[in-house]
Amino acid sequence: MRVPLWKIAHARSGDKADRADIGLFAYDAQTYAVLRREVTRERLAAHFAGLHTGAVELWPLDNLLALKIVLNGALQGGAARSLRMDNLGKNVAARLLRMEIDAPGDLPRLKLR
Amino acid sequence: MKTIRVGAGLGFYGDAWQPIRASIERGGVQYIASDHLSELTLAILQKDRQRDKPGDPPSGYTRDAVPMLLELWPLAAKHGVKFVLNAGGLNPQAAREALARAFRARGWTAKVATVTGDSVLERLDELRAAGEALTHMDTGADLASVRDRLLFANAYLGAQPIAEALARGAEIVLTGRVADAALTLGPLAHEFGWRWDDWDRLAAGLTLGHLLECSGQGSGGNFGSAGEWAAIPDYAHLGYPIAEVSADGSALLTKAPGTGGRVSFDTLRQQLLYEVHDPHAYVSPDVVLDMGSLKFDDLGGDRVRVTGARGAARPASLKIVAGYQDGWMGTGIIGFAWPEAYAKCAKSADIIRTLVRERGWAVEDTHVEYIGYDSLLGAHADPAVRDQLNECFLRMTIRTQDRKVADAFGRLFPWLGLSGPPYVGTMQAVQPARELLGIWPALVRRELVEGKVNVEIEST
Numbered sequence: 001m002r003v004p005l006w007k008i009a010h011a012r013s014g015d016k017a018d019r020a021d022i023g024l025f026a027y028d029a030q031t032y033a034v035l036r037r038e039v040t041r042e043r044l045a046a047h048f049a050g051l052h053t054g055a056v057e058l059w060p061l062d063n064l065l066a067l068k069i070v071l072n073g074a075l076q077g078g079a080a081r082s083l084r085m086d087n088l089g090k091n092v093a094a095r096l097l098r099m100e101i102d103a104p105g106d107l108p109r110l111k112l113r
Numbered sequence: 114m115k116t117i118r119v120g121a122g123l124g125f126y127g128d129a130w131q132p133i134r135a136s137i138e139r140g141g142v143q144y145i146a147s148d149h150l151s152e153l154t155l156a157i158l159q160k161d162r163q164r165d166k167p168g169d170p171p172s173g174y175t176r177d178a179v180p181m182l183l184e185l186w187p188l189a190a191k192h193g194v195k196f197v198l199n200a201g202g203l204n205p206q207a208a209r210e211a212l213a214r215a216f217r218a219r220g221w222t223a224k225v226a227t228v229t230g231d232s233v234l235e236r237l238d239e240l241r242a243a244g245e246a247l248t249h250m251d252t253g254a255d256l257a258s259v260r261d262r263l264l265f266a267n268a269y270l271g272a273q274p275i276a277e278a279l280a281r282g283a284e285i286v287l288t289g290r291v292a293d294a295a296l297t298l299g300p301l302a303h304e305f306g307w308r309w310d311d312w313d314r315l316a317a318g319l320t321l322g323h324l325l326e327c328s329g330q331g332s333g334g335n336f337g338s339a340g341e342w343a344a345i346p347d348y349a350h351l352g353y354p355i356a357e358v359s360a361d362g363s364a365l366l367t368k369a370p371g372t373g374g375r376v377s378f379d380t381l382r383q384q385l386l387y388e389v390h391d392p393h394a395y396v397s398p399d400v401v402l403d404m405g406s407l408k409f410d411d412l413g414g415d416r417v418r419v420t421g422a423r424g425a426a427r428p429a430s431l432k433i434v435a436g437y438q439d440g441w442m443g444t445g446i447i448g449f450a451w452p453e454a455y456a457k458c459a460k461s462a463d464i465i466r467t468l469v470r471e472r473g474w475a476v477e478d479t480h481v482e483y484i485g486y487d488s489l490l491g492a493h494a495d496p497a498v499r500d501q502l503n504e505c506f507l508r509m510t511i512r513t514q515d516r517k518v519a520d521a522f523g524r525l526f527p528w529l530g531l532s533g534p535p536y537v538g539t540m541q542a543v544q545p546a547r548e549l550l551g552i553w554p555a556l557v558r559r560e561l562v563e564g565k566v567n568v569e570i571e572s573t
Contacts, residue, residue: 006338006339007339010336010337010338010339010341010379010383011337011338012330012335012336012337012383012384012386012387013337014387014388015152015388016388016389016390017152017251017552017554018251018552019390021387021388021389021390023382023383023385023386023387025379025382025383027379050492051491051492057390057391059391059392059393061386061392061404061405062405063404063405063406063407063408063409063421064382064385064386064404064407064409065382066382066386068386068389068391068392070390070391077439077551078550078551078552079152079153080152080153080156080436080439080549080550080551080552081439081440081512081549081550081551081552083442083478083479083480083510083511083512084480084482084488084491084510085482085484085488085489085508086488086489086491090335091489091490093337094337094489094490094493095490095491095493097337097339098490098493
């Protein structure tokens with residue numbers, strides 16, 4: 001089934017020069033395995049198309065059940081020259097949580113709801 | 114077994130210091146590590162400095178340091194708590210003098226250290242002559258393209274001068290630009306006598322410093338989530354995180370009893386990965402941390418055990434961050450109520466575009482967003498709600514090299530109140546031009562900077 005990430009994961013983002021810097025966290029190990037499979041650089045690039053001008057970087061961290069995601073060239077040159085309200089990219093994580101992936105319906109967080 | 118407790122101070126210039134009181138009174142801390150400098154705070158301090166009048170006490174430091182210490186020092190002194198702050202900004206000596214004046218007026222004494230030598234703005238030619246090109250780290254661009262527009266240029270120093278200041282008896286250490294986490298690593302290296310090539314222990318200290326450097330974000334603040342944020346207890350009295358550290362670098366992360374917030378696996382891992390880029394090579398002046406072997410054991414009751422830090426040798430270079438003037442931003446904001454709230458904002462944006470075009474203003478970039486619809490979510494806003502909004506605000510910004518154009522842009526908007534679409538709610542004031550800043554990261558051989566680092570101690 002199609003599942004938006006906000007139902008099964010949490011995320012925080014911030015800025016590093018002209019990069020949006022995101023952490024995506026599974027609430028449990030079963031969900032982490034799904035995130036590792038479904039949240040790929042290609043899908044991230046498609047989801048954020050238009051926001052970033054550079055490469056998408058992605059690191060899985062098994063010890064934290066987390067994915068580290070960096071969007072290069074996503075902040076109009078950097079927070080202090082950006083024209084956006086969200087100049088620091090603090091809401092890029094919320095934008096990520098709107099991404100939908102294929103996931104089994106028996107993930108623990110889905111059963112809670 | 115000896116343990117040392119370090120408590121988080123501020124996470125930015127302007128953050129609240131009241132939560133630090135609980136960490137001192139009930140959290141058993143021996144040190145407060147307080148981070149007052151974001152990537153570009155030094156630009157604000159440089160402008161303060163340019164406004165100094167002859168005869169006035171010099172500025173160039175973050176002005177929150179003196180009132181913060183006036184409020185907290187009697188309590189801190191009673192509990193034997195020391196402060197390490199990067200509030201010195203561009204002028205740690207001026208910060209110390211201001212603090213000394215305030216302390217003397219109250220009859221208080223403290224040994225205050227300053228750490229200087231991070232500023233390289235006056236040394237750029239010397240560094241270039243020594244073979245450092247100082248090209249942009251990400252783009253490779255030549256420094257010459259921004260050289261005459263630079264406002265500041267500072268190297269990130271490490272924890273060694275902080276440890277030295279503490280070893281020499283400092284009770285308050287005021288630094289300029291240091292790596293944020295060095296504010297915590299310095300006290301730990303000093304207390305435990307960690308060697309500066311003991312990479313795993315230094316990596317542990319760096320980890321803990323990073324967990325503490327954003328104040329409430331290490332204890333449940335800004336917990337990025339749908340729904341779960343609402344379960345964080347008592348935001349109004351959120352306690353800042355505290356690390357109780359052992360000599361081997363392992364630690365218990367917690368907060369003062371009776372405070373709000375939450376220290377858990379979830380809140381801590383969000384802070385661990387915050388703004389770190391490559392988690393397997395988190396570079397600091399003192400050590401390179403690999404977060405891949407860290408272990409967080411959530412013991413419940415706002416206690417998380419942190420172990421397993423692995424470090425690699427420190428880099429041969431230090432990072433410089435410089436800031437340069439990069440034009441001006443003009444901003445206009447105007448709001449409308451139902452009916453057709455969004456459509457009236459969009460129409461207003463069209464009208465303003467026409468006015469700008471007819472005036473022939475030199476505008477490099479225009480950005481249009483709708484507060485209440487897409488100003489934070491951008492292209493990920495849900496278009497299904499767009500035409501049903503109860504109310505909506507247009508926020509329109511331009512980038513221009515001409516300050517007068519940026520100022521005039523904001524003044525276009527109030528006119529819409531009588532001559533534009535109906536049911537209008539303007540903002541209270543016209544937004545003045547704001548200077549935009551570009552950021553210039555570069556690398557420099559560390560010995561060229563470290564040779565100039567100076568630690569001074571004086572009693573107030």
